[in-house]
Amino acid sequence: MSSDKFFCELTTHDLLRKCLIAGGLAAGLSGTVLILLMPLAGGWRLALCLLWMASSLLELRAQWRGMRRIDRIRIHSGGRVEGVGRDGDCQSLEVLSGSMVLERCAWLRLRFGDGLYYGEWLWRDGARAGDWRRLQLVWRQRAALFGRSRVS
Secondary structure: OOOOOOEEEEEOOHHHHHHHHHHHHHHHHHHHHHHHOOOOOHHHHHHHHHHHHHHHHHHHHHHHHHHHHOOEEEEEOOOOEEEEOOOOOEEEEEEOOOOEEOOOEEEEEEEEOOOOEEEEEEEHHHOOOOHHHHHHHHHHHOOOOOOOOOOO
């Protein structure tokens, strides 16, 4: 039985968040240019561009909304994940498939209880002493809990 007192708390980085938003904008614009260069009739290109831009904007909006809700991520040894807001309010999170923890950075795909999902890019340098090591330990021990697919 694991102690719920054993957890790691990771702080988000404004610079990394800005990079994610900038990358999303760049991907949206690049996709639009590539669609315009496709050998299709003008009407099809316009329709595809509008669909691509709408999809890109919806993803960026979800990313922005998720980033505004939390400032820290707390991962408990039992697999429970919480987002902590600026006011200290905790929200339950679920780690989705596609998340990974490496030696110096982590990419976490997270979903809030209301269904909103977004990605968080974290660096080891932003973790308090020992928290990054605890993250790696919990990640290895609870791998089946993080990002498992739901079967209905």
